[in-house]
Amino acid sequence: MEILIFVKQVPDDGIEVHLDPAAGTPDTAKIDKIANAFDTYALELAARYVEANGGNVTVAAIGPDGTDSMLKNLIAVGAKKAYLFKDPSFEQGDEASTANRLAQLVKKCEAENGAPYDLILCGKESTDEISGQVGARLAEELSLPFVSSVIEITPDGDKLIAKQETDEGYIKFETAMPAVYTIAKPGYDPRYPNIKAKMAARKAVIPTFSAADAGVSEAPCYVECVSYTEPPKREAGLKIQEKEVADTVAKAMEILIKDKVL
Amino acid sequence: MEILVYIEVKEGELVQGSLEALAAAKELGNATALVAGDADAAAKAAVYGAPVVCAKVDAANPDAILGAVEAVCKAKNADAVFFAGTQWGKDLAPRLASRAKTGCITDVTGMEKDGDAILYTRPAFGGTVIEKMKNHGALQVCTIRSGSYSKPEAGAPASIEECDPGEADIRVKVLEAAKEITEAVNLEGADIIVSGGRGMGSKEDFQLVVELAKVLGATVGASRPAIEDGWISRAHQVGQSGKIVAPKLYIACGISGAMQHISGAIGSKYIVAINKDPDASIFSVADLGLVGDAKQIIPLLIEEIKKRK
Numbered sequence: 062m063e064i065l066i067f068v069k070q071v072p073d074d075g076i077e078v079h080l081d082p083a084a085g086t087p088d089t090a091k092i093d094k095i096a097n098a099f100d101t102y103a104l105e106l107a108a109r110y111v112e113a114n115g116g117n118v119t120v121a122a123i124g125p126d127g128t129d130s131m132l133k134n135l136i137a138v139g140a141k142k143a144y145l146f147k148d149p150s151f152e153q154g155d156e157a158s159t160a161n162r163l164a165q166l167v168k169k170c171e172a173e174n175g176a177p178y179d180l181i182l183c184g185k186e187s188t189d190e191i192s193g194q195v196g197a198r199l200a201e202e203l204s205l206p207f208v209s210s211v212i213e214i215t216p217d218g219d220k221l222i223a224k225q226e227t228d229e230g231y232i233k234f235e236t237a238m239p240a241v242y243t244i245a246k247p248g249y250d251p252r253y254p255n256i257k258a259k260m261a262a263r264k265a266v267i268p269t270f271s272a273a274d275a276g277v278s279e280a281p282c283y284v285e286c287v288s289y290t291e292p293p294k295r296e297a298g299l300k301i302q303e304k305e306v307a308d309t310v311a312k313a314m315e316i317l318i319k320d321k322v323l
Numbered sequence: 324m325e326i327l328v329y330i331e332v333k334e335g336e337l338v339q340g341s342l343e344a345l346a347a348a349k350e351l352g353n354a355t356a357l358v359a360g361d362a363d364a365a366a367k368a369a370v371y372g373a374p375v376v377c378a379k380v381d382a383a384n385p386d387a388i389l390g391a392v393e394a395v396c397k398a399k400n401a402d403a404v405f406f407a408g409t410q411w412g413k414d415l416a417p418r419l420a421s422r423a424k425t426g427c428i429t430d431v432t433g434m435e436k437d438g439d440a441i442l443y444t445r446p447a448f449g450g451t452v453i454e455k456m457k458n459h460g461a462l463q464v465c466t467i468r469s470g471s472y473s474k475p476e477a478g479a480p481a482s483i484e485e486c487d488p489g490e491a492d493i494r495v496k497v498l499e500a501a502k503e504i505t506e507a508v509n510l511e512g513a514d515i516i517v518s519g520g521r522g523m524g525s526k527e528d529f530q531l532v533v534e535l536a537k538v539l540g541a542t543v544g545a546s547r548p549a550i551e552d553g554w555i556s557r558a559h560q561v562g563q564s565g566k567i568v569a570p571k572l573y574i575a576c577g578i579s580g581a582m583q584h585i586s587g588a589i590g591s592k593y594i595v596a597i598n599k600d601p602d603a604s605i606f607s608v609a610d611l612g613l614v615g616d617a618k619q620i621i622p623l624l625i626e627e628i629k630k631r632k
Contacts (some may be wrong), residue, residue, distance in 0.1 A: 201421035230503035283426030302614035
């Protein structure tokens with residue numbers, strides 16, 4: 062099976078993002094860029110799938126300079142091929158624009174791969190904008206079956222069974238191929254690269270394409286971000302740190318009772 | 324403004340988030356509620372005053388529901404379609420928007436009219452940044468983040484209209500829907516929540532959080548790391564990707580305070596944080612901070628609370 066995963070490069074979500082006071086926009090310049098966590102879960106799930114059932118995993122990303130090193134890291138942890146799409150025009154737009162471009166890029170990826178994809182995966186959401194729309198919109202752009210928050214995929218003849226995580230448990234869906242799924246966190250973590258894989262990935266050359274190279278036409282855009290603000294700050298209260306834990310607890314109890322919380 | 328609201332039904336009950344979306348719609352314009360499949364549920368929806376359309380479709384299949392929403396949206400000539408900020412809502416809204424060639428705003432916490440347009444408010448980057456958005460597409464599509472609106476007042480029932488939305492484009496087949504988590508975890512309605520995070524160290528020590536909750540008559544919450552390490556079921560997750568809560572008292576044990584988590588608990592009246600790192604960001608939002616190992620502090624706290632009972 063040929064699997065294509067679209068990966069987004071995001072600011073490290075362990076670091077708080079604040080507004081640049083001069084520009085009034087989110088200041089992410091100094092924050093390390095990493096592969097979106099849910100996209101790395103998608104890669105691990107796909108890598109395990111092809112290890113068990115055969116096939117290849119391709120990762121592809123739209124992104125600026127530096128995105129190629131993220132893609133190299135992904136080659137070290139299960140991806141066989143990687144493509145980068147880099148163009149100033151790709152940096153503008155909303156979720157509709159991104160999904161429309163990705164739908165157009167599938168064809169370019171297939172031409173480069175020399176084979177069509179049976180399954181297209183995205184993370185269920187990105188950790189920066191957290192809008193969770195792109196996978197769903199991509200499925201619609203391509204008129205393909207869509208299942209979100211998948212944590213397990215099993216082959217079933219010429220069909221796939223996708224296990225979707227829900228609030229209470231799970232739902233199992235059957236779909237034809239190709240299909241578009243978004244991936245939630247399965248019950249395992251993405252692998253760490255071993256030295257050999259790391260060395261090989263470092264040498265990998267990531268084919269990079271502009272909008273013109275990839276044959277991407279102008280994408281629609283509907284949503285405009287009018288302004289950014291920061292939410293009102295909550296004031297920090299009292300912090301207790303006594304030498305003895307018992308004293309810390311005793312003091313805290315006093316305050317909780319005084320504040321009528323307990 | 325004609326606004327269609329898709330009302331989700333779970334085990335015969337209307338989903339709270341859908342009622343919040345209905346409240347948001349009633350505030351902004353003329354709301355119509357859309358219920359898939361279930362006549363009893365349609366009757367329950369009607370008491371909130373907005374006319375109800377009950378579409379005869381297989382409510383277990385998302386493709387069937389999407390087809391129904393699309394058909395009713397066209398038939399009613401709706402200007403906007405609102406969804407709850409649930410998993411289903413978040414799946415259906417962008418798909419509908421894609422089909423209608425328009426934008427979609429997810430996780431909306433507030434809306435105001437700006438002439439004929441809607442100005443949406445939503446959090447990004449885990450809640451450290453608030454965005455104001457406008458959708459220049461013809462149809463307005465959004466999901467409402469749970470806890471952002473209170474559910475509408477019940478009153479005299481509105482009309483119910485049955486509708487056959489016709490054939491939908493069905494691309495997935497539902498094989499099995501299973502319930503693994505049977506415990507009812509009412510985080511949204513809790514007065515006190517005791518939450519644990521990675522700092523609890525292990526599944527065994529996470530039990531201290533459960534014990535403290537028991538002594539206080541509180542609901543147990545958890546941050547994403549504790550869920551992902553399997554210390555407690557995801558029904559307990561508080562935060563951006565879990566539940567948004569607003570209890571009178573929120574006790575965060577061994578939680579460092581990633582924005583992802585804090586944004587889900589920031590609406591709490593009083594926040595107590597227990598963490599051994601004095602610089603943990605949770606302390607910057609806590610009314611009271613206890614610096615120390617939660618594994619040592621919680622047993623003493625339990626003892627003290629028991630003494631005072």
